[in-house]
Amino acid sequence: MSEQTADRIDGRLLGMAFVLVLGTFMASLDSTIVNVGLETLSVEFGASVTEVQWTSTAYLLAVVAAAPMSGWLAERFGARRTWLGAVLLFLAGSAACALAWSAASLAVFRVIQGLGGGLLPPTGQALLARAAGRARTGRVMSIVGIVPMLAPVLGPLVGGMVLRVADWPWLFYVNLPVGLVALLLARKLVPPVPPSDTVSPFDIRGALLLSPGLAVLVFGLTELASGPAGAVVAGGAIVVGVGMLGVFAAHALRTARVPLLDPRLFTTPPISSAAFALFVAAASVFGTMFLLPLYLQAGRGLSAWDAGLLLAPQGVGAVLGSFIVNRTIDRLAPRTLVVTGFALIIVATVPFTQVGGLPDGVLAAALLVRGLGTAMIASPVMNIVYSRVDRDLLPRASSALSMLNYVGGAIGTAVVAVLLETRLSARAPEAAGAFGDAFWCVLGLCVLALLGALRLPGRTPR
Numbered sequence: 496m497s498e499q500t501a502d503r504i505d506g507r508l509l510g511m512a513f514v515l516v517l518g519t520f521m522a523s524l525d526s527t528i529v530n531v532g533l534e535t536l537s538v539e540f541g542a543s544v545t546e547v548q549w550t551s552t553a554y555l556l557a558v559v560a561a562a563p564m565s566g567w568l569a570e571r572f573g574a575r576r577t578w579l580g581a582v583l584l585f586l587a588g589s590a591a592c593a594l595a596w597s598a599a600s601l602a603v604f605r606v607i608q609g610l611g612g613g614l615l616p617p618t619g620q621a622l623l624a625r626a627a628g629r630a631r632t633g634r635v636m637s638i639v640g641i642v643p644m645l646a647p648v649l650g651p652l653v654g655g656m657v658l659r660v661a662d663w664p665w666l667f668y669v670n671l672p673v674g675l676v677a678l679l680l681a682r683k684l685v686p687p688v689p690p691s692d693t694v695s696p697f698d699i700r701g702a703l704l705l706s707p708g709l710a711v712l713v714f715g716l717t718e719l720a721s722g723p724a725g726a727v728v729a730g731g732a733i734v735v736g737v738g739m740l741g742v743f744a745a746h747a748l749r750t751a752r753v754p755l756l757d758p759r760l761f762t763t764p765p766i767s768s769a770a771f772a773l774f775v776a777a778a779s780v781f782g783t784m785f786l787l788p789l790y791l792q793a794g795r796g797l798s799a800w801d802a803g804l805l806l807a808p809q810g811v812g813a814v815l816g817s818f819i820v821n822r823t824i825d826r827l828a829p830r831t832l833v834v835t836g837f838a839l840i841i842v843a844t845v846p847f848t849q850v851g852g853l854p855d856g857v858l859a860a861a862l863l864v865r866g867l868g869t870a871m872i873a874s875p876v877m878n879i880v881y882s883r884v885d886r887d888l889l890p891r892a893s894s895a896l897s898m899l900n901y902v903g904g905a906i907g908t909a910v911v912a913v914l915l916e917t918r919l920s921a922r923a924p925e926a927a928g929a930f931g932d933a934f935w936c937v938l939g940l941c942v943l944a945l946l947g948a949l950r951l952p953g954r955t956p957r
Contacts, residue, residue: 510684511626512635515619517677518582521670522612525589526554527650527784528657528666535663542598552717553602555905557609559713560706562898563756565617566891567698570691574625574890578618579681585611586674593664608667617897621890622685624881632881634821649810650784652803659800701755704743709902712736716909756895760884765829768950769879770899772833775944776872777900778907779840782937783847783865785908786915790930808859809866816870829875830951836871837945839864844941847934879952911936 529536529551536547568577588608595601627635657665715732747754761770784806791802820832843864846857877896884892911933918929 514680518615522615528654540598549602554605554609556710557606558613561613566894569890570694574688581614589667589670593667617893621893655800655803695753698755708739713905769876771947773876774903777903781904782907782911809862812863812866816867832875833948836868839868
Protein backbone atom coordinates (compact mmCIF):
# COMPACT_ATOMS: atom_id res chain seq x y z
CA MET A 496 0.00 0.00 0.00
CA SER A 497 1.40 3.41 -1.00
CA GLU A 498 1.93 6.17 1.54
CA GLN A 499 -0.69 8.30 -0.25
CA THR A 500 -3.27 5.50 -0.01
CA ALA A 501 -2.47 4.89 3.65
CA ASP A 502 -2.96 8.59 4.40
CA ARG A 503 -6.30 8.81 2.58
CA ILE A 504 -9.44 9.19 4.68
CA ASP A 505 -11.62 6.37 3.40
CA GLY A 506 -15.36 5.86 3.67
CA ARG A 507 -15.09 3.54 6.66
CA LEU A 508 -13.17 6.10 8.71
CA LEU A 509 -15.66 8.80 7.72
CA GLY A 510 -18.53 6.53 8.74
CA MET A 511 -16.88 5.88 12.08
CA ALA A 512 -16.34 9.62 12.55
CA PHE A 513 -20.01 10.29 11.79
CA VAL A 514 -21.19 7.77 14.38
CA LEU A 515 -18.89 9.03 17.11
CA VAL A 516 -19.79 12.64 16.29
CA LEU A 517 -23.45 11.77 16.90
CA GLY A 518 -22.61 10.78 20.46
CA THR A 519 -20.42 13.81 21.09
CA PHE A 520 -22.95 16.19 19.54
CA MET A 521 -25.81 14.68 21.54
CA ALA A 522 -23.95 15.06 24.84
CA SER A 523 -22.48 18.50 24.12
CA LEU A 524 -25.77 19.93 22.86
CA ASP A 525 -27.61 18.80 25.98
CA SER A 526 -25.40 21.00 28.13
CA THR A 527 -27.11 24.09 26.65
CA ILE A 528 -30.37 23.00 25.02
CA VAL A 529 -32.29 23.12 28.32
CA ASN A 530 -31.24 26.71 29.08
CA VAL A 531 -33.91 28.19 26.81
CA GLY A 532 -36.58 26.11 28.56
CA LEU A 533 -35.85 27.24 32.12
CA GLU A 534 -38.83 29.58 32.21
CA THR A 535 -41.12 26.86 30.82
CA LEU A 536 -39.84 24.35 33.39
CA SER A 537 -40.31 26.91 36.17
CA VAL A 538 -43.99 27.28 35.28
CA GLU A 539 -44.49 23.54 34.77
CA PHE A 540 -43.06 22.54 38.16
CA GLY A 541 -44.17 25.62 40.10
CA ALA A 542 -40.54 26.31 41.06
CA SER A 543 -38.41 29.42 41.01
CA VAL A 544 -35.96 29.99 38.16
CA THR A 545 -33.11 29.55 40.65
CA GLU A 546 -34.39 26.08 41.60
CA VAL A 547 -34.86 25.09 37.97
CA GLN A 548 -31.36 26.37 37.14
CA TRP A 549 -30.07 23.34 39.04
CA THR A 550 -31.13 21.19 36.06
CA SER A 551 -28.31 22.80 34.08
CA THR A 552 -25.85 22.98 36.96
CA ALA A 553 -26.38 19.32 37.91
CA TYR A 554 -25.67 18.20 34.35
CA LEU A 555 -22.49 20.27 34.13
CA LEU A 556 -21.20 19.02 37.49
CA ALA A 557 -21.82 15.39 36.49
CA VAL A 558 -20.03 15.90 33.15
CA VAL A 559 -17.00 17.47 34.83
CA ALA A 560 -16.88 14.66 37.40
CA ALA A 561 -17.14 11.87 34.81
CA ALA A 562 -14.68 13.14 32.19
CA PRO A 563 -11.43 12.36 34.09
CA MET A 564 -12.49 8.73 34.60
CA SER A 565 -13.02 8.02 30.89
CA GLY A 566 -9.34 7.23 30.29
CA TRP A 567 -9.14 4.47 32.91
CA LEU A 568 -12.51 3.01 31.90
CA ALA A 569 -11.38 2.81 28.26
CA GLU A 570 -8.19 1.03 29.28
CA ARG A 571 -10.02 -1.37 31.60
CA PHE A 572 -13.03 -2.29 29.46
CA GLY A 573 -12.02 -1.19 25.96
CA ALA A 574 -12.83 2.16 24.36
CA ARG A 575 -15.73 0.97 22.21
CA ARG A 576 -17.41 -0.86 25.07
CA THR A 577 -17.00 2.21 27.29
CA TRP A 578 -18.50 4.44 24.57
CA LEU A 579 -21.49 2.13 24.06
CA GLY A 580 -22.09 1.98 27.81
CA ALA A 581 -21.92 5.78 28.02
CA VAL A 582 -24.56 6.11 25.26
CA LEU A 583 -26.87 3.70 27.11
CA LEU A 584 -26.41 5.61 30.38
CA PHE A 585 -27.08 8.91 28.61
CA LEU A 586 -30.25 7.56 26.98
CA ALA A 587 -31.50 6.16 30.28
CA GLY A 588 -30.96 9.54 31.90
CA SER A 589 -32.72 11.30 29.00
CA ALA A 590 -35.80 9.08 29.29
CA ALA A 591 -35.91 9.61 33.05
CA CYS A 592 -35.62 13.41 32.61
CA ALA A 593 -38.60 13.42 30.25
CA LEU A 594 -40.66 11.64 32.95
CA ALA A 595 -39.57 13.93 35.81
CA TRP A 596 -42.36 15.15 38.11
CA SER A 597 -40.54 17.99 39.92
CA ALA A 598 -37.52 20.26 39.62
CA ALA A 599 -35.66 18.15 42.20
CA SER A 600 -36.29 14.87 40.37
CA LEU A 601 -35.24 16.46 37.07
CA ALA A 602 -31.96 17.61 38.63
CA VAL A 603 -31.26 14.07 39.90
CA PHE A 604 -31.98 12.52 36.50
CA ARG A 605 -29.77 15.15 34.85
CA VAL A 606 -26.88 13.83 36.96
CA ILE A 607 -27.40 10.36 35.44
CA GLN A 608 -27.53 11.93 31.99
CA GLY A 609 -24.42 13.98 32.67
CA LEU A 610 -22.37 10.98 33.81
CA GLY A 611 -22.96 9.37 30.42
CA GLY A 612 -22.48 12.65 28.59
CA GLY A 613 -19.15 13.30 30.28
CA LEU A 614 -17.73 10.01 29.00
CA LEU A 615 -18.85 10.35 25.37
CA PRO A 616 -16.63 13.12 23.91
CA PRO A 617 -13.25 11.97 25.28
CA THR A 618 -13.89 8.28 24.56
CA GLY A 619 -15.10 9.03 21.03
CA GLN A 620 -12.12 11.25 20.27
CA ALA A 621 -9.70 8.61 21.55
CA LEU A 622 -11.34 5.97 19.34
CA LEU A 623 -11.04 8.23 16.30
CA ALA A 624 -7.42 9.20 16.97
CA ARG A 625 -6.51 5.52 17.37
CA ALA A 626 -8.24 4.51 14.12
CA ALA A 627 -6.90 7.47 12.12
CA GLY A 628 -3.26 7.13 13.11
CA ARG A 629 -0.83 10.02 13.28
CA ALA A 630 -0.94 10.74 9.54
CA ARG A 631 -4.70 11.31 9.43
CA THR A 632 -5.44 12.58 12.94
CA GLY A 633 -5.34 16.26 11.99
CA ARG A 634 -7.86 15.98 9.15
CA VAL A 635 -10.20 13.75 11.14
CA MET A 636 -10.10 16.06 14.15
CA SER A 637 -10.91 19.01 11.88
CA ILE A 638 -14.20 17.23 11.17
CA VAL A 639 -15.16 16.34 14.74
CA GLY A 640 -13.24 18.86 16.82
CA ILE A 641 -15.66 21.68 16.12
CA VAL A 642 -18.61 19.82 17.72
CA PRO A 643 -17.92 20.85 21.36
CA MET A 644 -17.60 24.49 20.25
CA LEU A 645 -20.82 24.33 18.19
CA ALA A 646 -22.93 23.06 21.10
CA PRO A 647 -23.36 26.40 22.90
CA VAL A 648 -24.19 28.01 19.55
CA LEU A 649 -26.81 25.51 18.40
CA GLY A 650 -28.27 24.69 21.83
CA PRO A 651 -30.51 27.76 22.09
CA LEU A 652 -31.66 27.36 18.48
CA VAL A 653 -32.54 23.66 18.84
CA GLY A 654 -34.15 24.22 22.24
CA GLY A 655 -36.25 27.09 20.92
CA MET A 656 -37.34 25.00 17.92
CA VAL A 657 -38.36 22.05 20.11
CA LEU A 658 -40.39 24.21 22.50
CA ARG A 659 -42.06 25.91 19.56
CA VAL A 660 -43.63 22.67 18.30
CA ALA A 661 -43.73 20.36 21.35
CA ASP A 662 -43.91 20.21 25.14
CA TRP A 663 -40.86 20.38 27.40
CA PRO A 664 -40.30 16.57 27.72
CA TRP A 665 -39.20 16.57 24.07
CA LEU A 666 -36.11 18.49 25.08
CA PHE A 667 -35.02 15.05 26.34
CA TYR A 668 -37.02 12.65 24.15
CA VAL A 669 -35.22 14.07 21.12
CA ASN A 670 -32.06 12.30 22.31
CA LEU A 671 -33.59 8.81 22.12
CA PRO A 672 -33.77 8.29 18.33
CA VAL A 673 -30.35 9.90 17.84
CA GLY A 674 -28.77 7.70 20.50
CA LEU A 675 -30.39 4.50 19.22
CA VAL A 676 -29.16 5.19 15.68
CA ALA A 677 -25.67 5.84 17.06
CA LEU A 678 -25.74 2.53 18.97
CA LEU A 679 -26.83 0.50 15.94
CA LEU A 680 -24.30 2.09 13.59
CA ALA A 681 -21.47 1.87 16.12
CA ARG A 682 -21.77 -1.92 16.32
CA LYS A 683 -21.11 -2.07 12.57
CA LEU A 684 -18.72 0.80 11.91
CA VAL A 685 -16.65 1.19 15.10
CA PRO A 686 -14.06 -1.60 15.48
CA PRO A 687 -13.69 -3.14 18.93
CA VAL A 688 -10.67 -2.05 20.96
CA PRO A 689 -9.46 -4.66 23.43
CA PRO A 690 -8.74 -3.63 27.02
CA SER A 691 -5.15 -2.75 27.81
CA ASP A 692 -2.96 -5.66 28.84
CA THR A 693 -1.17 -3.51 31.40
CA VAL A 694 -4.10 -1.58 32.85
CA SER A 695 -3.19 -0.08 36.18
CA PRO A 696 -5.32 -0.39 39.32
CA PHE A 697 -7.97 2.28 39.60
CA ASP A 698 -6.64 5.39 41.33
CA ILE A 699 -9.25 5.51 44.11
CA ARG A 700 -7.56 8.27 46.05
CA GLY A 701 -7.20 10.36 42.91
CA ALA A 702 -10.85 9.79 41.97
CA LEU A 703 -11.97 10.95 45.42
CA LEU A 704 -9.96 14.15 44.98
CA LEU A 705 -10.06 15.06 41.28
CA SER A 706 -13.66 14.53 40.19
CA PRO A 707 -15.30 15.93 43.37
CA GLY A 708 -12.73 18.75 43.46
CA LEU A 709 -13.59 19.78 39.90
CA ALA A 710 -17.32 19.52 40.62
CA VAL A 711 -17.05 21.63 43.79
CA LEU A 712 -14.91 24.23 42.00
CA VAL A 713 -17.35 24.52 39.09
CA PHE A 714 -20.25 24.72 41.55
CA GLY A 715 -18.55 27.59 43.35
CA LEU A 716 -17.91 29.42 40.09
CA THR A 717 -21.54 29.05 38.98
CA GLU A 718 -22.73 30.26 42.39
CA LEU A 719 -20.74 33.48 41.96
CA ALA A 720 -23.34 34.52 39.40
CA SER A 721 -26.11 34.39 42.04
CA GLY A 722 -24.94 37.67 43.53
CA PRO A 723 -24.09 38.68 47.13
CA ALA A 724 -26.52 36.11 48.54
CA GLY A 725 -24.40 33.24 47.27
CA ALA A 726 -20.99 34.87 47.72
CA VAL A 727 -20.15 33.03 50.96
CA VAL A 728 -21.18 29.64 49.59
CA ALA A 729 -19.37 30.31 46.32
CA GLY A 730 -16.18 31.42 48.07
CA GLY A 731 -16.17 28.40 50.36
CA ALA A 732 -16.77 26.01 47.45
CA ILE A 733 -13.97 27.57 45.39
CA VAL A 734 -11.52 27.30 48.29
CA VAL A 735 -12.47 23.67 48.92
CA GLY A 736 -12.34 22.81 45.22
CA VAL A 737 -8.93 24.40 44.69
CA GLY A 738 -7.65 22.70 47.85
CA MET A 739 -8.81 19.27 46.67
CA LEU A 740 -7.22 19.81 43.26
CA GLY A 741 -3.98 20.88 44.92
CA VAL A 742 -3.92 17.73 47.04
CA PHE A 743 -4.68 15.68 43.93
CA ALA A 744 -1.76 17.27 42.05
CA ALA A 745 0.61 16.40 44.89
CA HIS A 746 -0.76 12.85 44.96
CA ALA A 747 -0.50 12.45 41.17
CA LEU A 748 3.13 13.60 41.12
CA ARG A 749 4.20 11.37 44.02
CA THR A 750 2.24 8.16 43.55
CA ALA A 751 4.04 5.09 42.23
CA ARG A 752 0.85 4.02 40.41
CA VAL A 753 -0.62 5.56 37.27
CA PRO A 754 -2.73 8.53 38.45
CA LEU A 755 -6.24 9.16 37.22
CA LEU A 756 -4.86 12.20 35.39
CA ASP A 757 -1.13 12.85 35.09
CA PRO A 758 -0.40 16.62 35.40
CA ARG A 759 2.94 16.06 33.65
CA LEU A 760 1.05 15.29 30.44
CA PHE A 761 0.55 19.03 29.89
CA THR A 762 3.75 20.44 31.34
CA THR A 763 5.95 20.12 28.26
CA PRO A 764 5.78 22.37 25.20
CA PRO A 765 4.05 22.43 22.78
CA ILE A 766 1.33 20.44 24.58
CA SER A 767 1.23 22.93 27.45
CA SER A 768 0.63 25.83 25.03
CA ALA A 769 -1.99 23.81 23.15
CA ALA A 770 -3.86 23.02 26.36
CA PHE A 771 -3.82 26.67 27.39
CA ALA A 772 -5.18 27.76 24.00
CA LEU A 773 -8.02 25.21 24.17
CA PHE A 774 -8.88 26.21 27.75
CA VAL A 775 -9.13 29.94 26.96
CA ALA A 776 -10.96 29.31 23.68
CA ALA A 777 -13.62 27.37 25.58
CA ALA A 778 -13.89 30.16 28.15
CA SER A 779 -14.36 32.71 25.38
CA VAL A 780 -16.93 30.69 23.38
CA PHE A 781 -19.07 29.67 26.36
CA GLY A 782 -18.82 33.14 27.89
CA THR A 783 -20.01 34.74 24.66
CA MET A 784 -22.86 32.28 24.23
CA PHE A 785 -23.96 33.02 27.79
CA LEU A 786 -24.01 36.77 27.18
CA LEU A 787 -25.56 37.00 23.73
CA PRO A 788 -28.77 34.96 24.23
CA LEU A 789 -29.33 36.77 27.52
CA TYR A 790 -28.90 40.16 25.86
CA LEU A 791 -31.12 39.28 22.89
CA GLN A 792 -33.94 37.92 25.07
CA ALA A 793 -33.71 40.20 28.13
CA GLY A 794 -32.31 43.30 26.46
CA ARG A 795 -34.11 43.24 23.12
CA GLY A 796 -37.16 41.19 24.07
CA LEU A 797 -36.66 38.50 21.42
CA SER A 798 -38.11 35.02 21.80
CA ALA A 799 -35.82 32.00 22.24
CA TRP A 800 -36.47 31.01 18.62
CA ASP A 801 -35.69 34.49 17.21
CA ALA A 802 -32.58 34.78 19.37
CA GLY A 803 -31.40 31.38 18.16
CA LEU A 804 -31.89 32.39 14.52
CA LEU A 805 -29.85 35.54 15.05
CA LEU A 806 -27.06 33.44 16.58
CA ALA A 807 -27.08 30.88 13.74
CA PRO A 808 -24.39 32.64 11.63
CA GLN A 809 -21.76 31.62 14.18
CA GLY A 810 -22.59 27.97 13.48
CA VAL A 811 -22.39 28.62 9.73
CA GLY A 812 -18.99 30.23 10.17
CA ALA A 813 -17.78 27.30 12.24
CA VAL A 814 -18.80 24.83 9.52
CA LEU A 815 -17.03 26.88 6.85
CA GLY A 816 -13.97 27.12 9.05
CA SER A 817 -13.88 23.35 9.58
CA PHE A 818 -13.71 22.85 5.80
CA ILE A 819 -10.82 25.30 5.56
CA VAL A 820 -8.96 23.60 8.40
CA ASN A 821 -9.55 20.17 6.87
CA ARG A 822 -7.82 21.35 3.68
CA THR A 823 -4.88 23.06 5.36
CA ILE A 824 -4.20 21.35 8.68
CA ASP A 825 -1.48 19.09 7.23
CA ARG A 826 0.16 21.91 5.25
CA LEU A 827 0.18 24.83 7.66
CA ALA A 828 1.88 25.11 11.02
CA PRO A 829 -0.44 24.82 14.04
CA ARG A 830 0.65 28.29 15.18
CA THR A 831 -0.45 29.83 11.87
CA LEU A 832 -3.95 28.38 12.10
CA VAL A 833 -4.51 29.04 15.80
CA VAL A 834 -3.11 32.60 15.75
CA THR A 835 -5.24 33.40 12.68
CA GLY A 836 -8.27 31.96 14.47
CA PHE A 837 -7.78 34.06 17.60
CA ALA A 838 -7.10 37.16 15.49
CA LEU A 839 -10.43 36.69 13.70
CA ILE A 840 -12.22 36.18 17.02
CA ILE A 841 -10.68 39.37 18.43
CA VAL A 842 -11.71 41.42 15.40
CA ALA A 843 -15.24 39.97 15.55
CA THR A 844 -15.56 40.55 19.31
CA VAL A 845 -14.76 44.26 19.19
CA PRO A 846 -18.26 45.21 17.84
CA PHE A 847 -19.89 43.38 20.77
CA THR A 848 -18.36 45.89 23.19
CA GLN A 849 -20.77 48.40 21.58
CA VAL A 850 -23.67 45.94 21.63
CA GLY A 851 -26.20 48.61 22.66
CA GLY A 852 -26.19 50.22 19.23
CA LEU A 853 -25.27 47.18 17.14
CA PRO A 854 -27.53 46.54 14.10
CA ASP A 855 -28.65 42.97 13.49
CA GLY A 856 -26.68 42.79 10.24
CA VAL A 857 -23.40 43.75 11.91
CA LEU A 858 -24.11 41.31 14.74
CA ALA A 859 -24.71 38.45 12.28
CA ALA A 860 -21.55 39.29 10.28
CA ALA A 861 -19.45 39.43 13.46
CA LEU A 862 -20.81 36.08 14.58
CA LEU A 863 -20.00 34.56 11.17
CA VAL A 864 -16.38 35.71 11.43
CA ARG A 865 -16.24 34.57 15.06
CA GLY A 866 -17.41 31.08 14.12
CA LEU A 867 -14.80 30.95 11.35
CA GLY A 868 -12.05 31.81 13.82
CA THR A 869 -13.28 29.32 16.42
CA ALA A 870 -13.00 26.46 13.93
CA MET A 871 -9.33 27.27 13.39
CA ILE A 872 -8.45 26.66 17.05
CA ALA A 873 -9.92 23.43 18.42
CA SER A 874 -8.81 21.00 15.70
CA PRO A 875 -5.14 22.10 15.38
CA VAL A 876 -4.82 22.17 19.17
CA MET A 877 -6.18 18.63 19.54
CA ASN A 878 -3.97 17.48 16.66
CA ILE A 879 -0.90 18.75 18.51
CA VAL A 880 -1.79 16.68 21.57
CA TYR A 881 -2.98 13.52 19.83
CA SER A 882 0.01 13.40 17.47
CA ARG A 883 2.52 13.71 20.30
CA VAL A 884 1.31 11.17 22.86
CA ASP A 885 1.77 7.43 22.77
CA ARG A 886 -1.04 5.39 21.27
CA ASP A 887 -1.70 3.71 24.62
CA LEU A 888 -2.10 7.10 26.34
CA LEU A 889 -4.76 8.41 23.92
CA PRO A 890 -7.74 7.72 26.25
CA ARG A 891 -6.13 9.59 29.13
CA ALA A 892 -5.03 12.50 26.92
CA SER A 893 -8.52 12.73 25.47
CA SER A 894 -10.15 12.79 28.90
CA ALA A 895 -7.79 15.61 29.93
CA LEU A 896 -8.69 17.67 26.83
CA SER A 897 -12.40 17.15 27.46
CA MET A 898 -11.99 18.22 31.07
CA LEU A 899 -10.16 21.38 29.97
CA ASN A 900 -12.98 22.24 27.59
CA TYR A 901 -15.73 21.88 30.21
CA VAL A 902 -13.84 23.59 33.03
CA GLY A 903 -12.72 26.40 30.73
CA GLY A 904 -16.31 26.92 29.62
CA ALA A 905 -17.55 26.95 33.23
CA ILE A 906 -14.90 29.45 34.32
CA GLY A 907 -15.52 31.72 31.32
CA THR A 908 -19.26 31.71 31.94
CA ALA A 909 -18.84 32.40 35.65
CA VAL A 910 -16.41 35.28 35.12
CA VAL A 911 -18.57 37.11 32.58
CA ALA A 912 -21.73 36.41 34.64
CA VAL A 913 -20.23 38.02 37.73
CA LEU A 914 -18.93 40.96 35.72
CA LEU A 915 -22.32 41.37 34.01
CA GLU A 916 -24.17 41.43 37.33
CA THR A 917 -21.74 43.98 38.74
CA ARG A 918 -22.06 46.25 35.72
CA LEU A 919 -25.86 45.91 35.61
CA SER A 920 -25.99 47.22 39.18
CA ALA A 921 -23.57 50.04 38.41
CA ARG A 922 -25.12 51.14 35.10
CA ALA A 923 -28.82 50.56 35.76
CA PRO A 924 -31.06 51.19 33.91
CA GLU A 925 -28.58 51.21 30.99
CA ALA A 926 -28.54 47.42 30.55
CA ALA A 927 -27.05 47.42 27.03
CA GLY A 928 -23.93 49.21 28.27
CA ALA A 929 -23.45 46.58 30.96
CA PHE A 930 -23.43 43.83 28.33
CA GLY A 931 -20.85 45.80 26.37
CA ASP A 932 -18.65 46.03 29.45
CA ALA A 933 -18.85 42.25 29.92
CA PHE A 934 -17.68 41.73 26.34
CA TRP A 935 -14.52 43.67 27.14
CA CYS A 936 -13.74 40.78 29.49
CA VAL A 937 -14.28 38.29 26.66
CA LEU A 938 -12.01 40.39 24.45
CA GLY A 939 -9.32 40.30 27.14
CA LEU A 940 -9.53 36.50 27.28
CA CYS A 941 -9.05 36.31 23.52
CA VAL A 942 -5.99 38.59 23.58
CA LEU A 943 -4.50 36.49 26.38
CA ALA A 944 -5.08 33.33 24.35
CA LEU A 945 -3.49 34.91 21.27
CA LEU A 946 -0.32 35.65 23.22
CA GLY A 947 -0.25 32.05 24.45
CA ALA A 948 -0.80 30.69 20.93
CA LEU A 949 2.41 32.37 19.75
CA ARG A 950 4.29 29.60 21.61
CA LEU A 951 2.77 26.85 19.45
CA PRO A 952 4.95 25.01 16.88
CA GLY A 953 5.90 27.21 13.95
CA ARG A 954 6.84 24.40 11.60
CA THR A 955 4.55 22.76 9.11
CA PRO A 956 3.72 19.17 10.29
CA ARG A 957 4.87 16.25 8.17
